[in-house]
Amino acid sequence: MECPAIYVRNLRKSFRKRHGLLRTSQLAALDDVSFEVETGETYGLLGPNGSGKSSLIRILSTLLIADSGEVCLMGHSLPEDQAQVRRIIGRVSVDAAFYKKLSTRENLLYTALLYGQKPADAEKRALEILGRLGLETTKFSTPLEEMSRGMQQKISIARALVIDPPLLLLDEPTTGLDPRSRRDVQSFLEELRSREGTTILLTTHDMTEAERLCARIGFLARGKLVAEGTADELKRQAGTATLDDAFIKLTGEGLLTDEVRPEEAEVLEEV
Amino acid sequence: METTLRQTWAFMFRGYHLTRRYISWVIVFNFYALVTSATVALIGVAAHDYQLTLTLVVGALLWNFLSMLYNEIAMSIAYERWEGTLEYTFMAPVSRLIHLFGISLFSLINSIVQTVIVLVGLMLFTDLNFQGANVVGVLLVLAVSTVAFIGLGLIAAVLPVMSAERGAEATHIFQGSLLLVSGVYYPVEVLPRWLQPLSALSPATYTLTACRKLIGVGKIASRPGHLVGSSLSAVGPELLILAVMGAVMLPLGLWVFGRIEAWAKRRGKLKRTG
Numbered sequence: 001m002e003c004p005a006i007y008v009r010n011l012r013k014s015f016r017k018r019h020g021l022l023r024t025s026q027l028a029a030l031d032d033v034s035f036e037v038e039t040g041e042t043y044g045l046l047g048p049n050g051s052g053k054s055s056l057i058r059i060l061s062t063l064l065i066a067d068s069g070e071v072c073l074m075g076h077s078l079p080e081d082q083a084q085v086r087r088i089i090g091r092v093s094v095d096a097a098f099y100k101k102l103s104t105r106e107n108l109l110y111t112a113l114l115y116g117q118k119p120a121d122a123e124k125r126a127l128e129i130l131g132r133l134g135l136e137t138t139k140f141s142t143p144l145e146e147m148s149r150g151m152q153q154k155i156s157i158a159r160a161l162v163i164d165p166p167l168l169l170l171d172e173p174t175t176g177l178d179p180r181s182r183r184d185v186q187s188f189l190e191e192l193r194s195r196e197g198t199t200i201l202l203t204t205h206d207m208t209e210a211e212r213l214c215a216r217i218g219f220l221a222r223g224k225l226v227a228e229g230t231a232d233e234l235k236r237q238a239g240t241a242t243l244d245d246a247f248i249k250l251t252g253e254g255l256l257t258d259e260v261r262p263e264e265a266e267v268l269e270e271v
Numbered sequence: 272m273e274t275t276l277r278q279t280w281a282f283m284f285r286g287y288h289l290t291r292r293y294i295s296w297v298i299v300f301n302f303y304a305l306v307t308s309a310t311v312a313l314i315g316v317a318a319h320d321y322q323l324t325l326t327l328v329v330g331a332l333l334w335n336f337l338s339m340l341y342n343e344i345a346m347s348i349a350y351e352r353w354e355g356t357l358e359y360t361f362m363a364p365v366s367r368l369i370h371l372f373g374i375s376l377f378s379l380i381n382s383i384v385q386t387v388i389v390l391v392g393l394m395l396f397t398d399l400n401f402q403g404a405n406v407v408g409v410l411l412v413l414a415v416s417t418v419a420f421i422g423l424g425l426i427a428a429v430l431p432v433m434s435a436e437r438g439a440e441a442t443h444i445f446q447g448s449l450l451l452v453s454g455v456y457y458p459v460e461v462l463p464r465w466l467q468p469l470s471a472l473s474p475a476t477y478t479l480t481a482c483r484k485l486i487g488v489g490k491i492a493s494r495p496g497h498l499v500g501s502s503l504s505a506v507g508p509e510l511l512i513l514a515v516m517g518a519v520m521l522p523l524g525l526w527v528f529g530r531i532e533a534w535a536k537r538r539g540k541l542k543r544t545g
Binding site: 015016055058061062063064065079083086087089091093095097098099100101102106109110111113114115116117118143159 | 273274275277278280281284285288289292293354355356358359360361362363364365366533536537538539541
């Protein structure tokens with residue numbers, strides 16, 4: 001099947017929520033979501049906590065199976081072609097999950113070996129990426145547990161890139177970073193897109209980041225994609241001066257966690 | 272082929288460096304395994320009963336090897352969940368067969384090393400001398416039973432996929448049950464009648480029975496410094512049962528793992544907390 005870099009059509013996913021021992025209910029994490037991302041494009045998904053962003057990224061990462069709908073990544077359908085999809089995606093999640101006792105080098109080489117790469121080539125590439133992200137090469141042998149959250153997140157990005165994927169799935173990659181680190185990461189992503197033509201799907205809470213990095217943006221609220229377009233188109237559509245205001249007007253909610261119904265946030269945060 | 276070898280090596284590489292970084296814990300665990308084994312063996316020494324000492328030493332050594340093999344494989348998924356890296360391993364383009372083979376291979380090497388350490392340590396506490404034992408036969412029985420235990424470990428490894436904390440707890444309950452019913456330190460006949468049938472389901476029961484015969488435990492002619500180990504033909508039934516158990520449990524373990532992985536992906540259970 002011919003399809004863009006990312007093709008998502010009528011995607012639905014719900015999770016069972018338990019109420020006591022016997023009663024359960026279904027809560028929709030993704031409700032009839034459709035969008036496409038062209039090769040080399042950076043597409044932003046904006047939504048509050050519990051809006052379904054992470055569930056969507058997990059489905060695209062082959063870690064979650066949708067209830068229904070179509071997903072096609074660079075010509076490979078999910079969940080059927082998950083082995084092929086795994087070769088073309090790199091993922092960065094909001095929590096930098098590593099073997100914290102191992103060094104940067106050991107963590108990155110482990111990933112490279114899992115992807116069948118030659119250790120020497122991977123090491124060279126890892127050092128180059130870390131340099132471009134503004135991380136000192138002396139940190140290469142330091143255990144992750146001795147590093148700041150910002151450094152760990154940069155290494156998380158390096159892990160996704162050391163395998164040289166044509167498609168990057170970034171789930172809030174700059175959340176919790178200091179302004180300098182955030183700028184380093186954003187500059188690097190811009191450079192990556194222009195130099196290597198990497199397709200990027202970025203979820204974020206940061207409107208400024210979305211405006212800076214994303215050619216198009218989708219607003220996700222309560223599992224639904226409620227609006228889509230360039231930042232200017234969205235502002236025009238909402239009749240507002242800023243993307244923040246456009247988001248509030250088009251979704252009917254802000255980006256803060258407490259604006260999500262607590263029972264929804266609880267279940268969706270689990271997934 | 273080169274890719275497969277590198278992917279297998281990835282799990283060895285990870286295991287080696289984690290062992291290196293957690294070396295103080297590795298020393299503690301080895302010390303504890305040695306002390307536990309020596310404590311059990313010294314019961315026989317205190318009773319001035321060579322046959323009892325030998326029974327306990329063989330039980331301690333084999334249980335050390337088999338339980339560690341099982342535990343390392345069964346807990347490998349739980350460790351990944353605690354570190355938060357499970358999702359990254361599962362989204363890597365490595366087949367589950369290679370993934371689990373890599374884990375099992377490292378666990379096997381780790382178990383052999385720890386058992387050798389315990390064996391050498393036990394020599395400080397008892398007059399261990401395996402002259403006359405059918406050592407080649409023992410190694411063969413261990414090789415065959417290893418397959419069954421890897422299968423058991425894989426079946427147990429799905430429990431932490433289903434639930435991070437409860438799954439880890441359940442793997443230990445299962446391991447404890449194996450220790451109880453397999454005749455590690457006593458004949459299974461001393462178990463309550465209602466419990467004895469369970470011993471027939473444990474591969475450890477046949478491994479221990481076969482190894483004790485091959486070493487010469489329980490033979491009147493066996494004396495300190497001169498054991499009278501049986502020939503391989505004497506443990507034919509046990510070897511056959513272990514081979515059948517391995518042939519069933521290994522593919523069953525892989526199949527169960529695959530089914531539970533698919534279930535976990537539908538239910539969203541692969542995240543760190545589950």
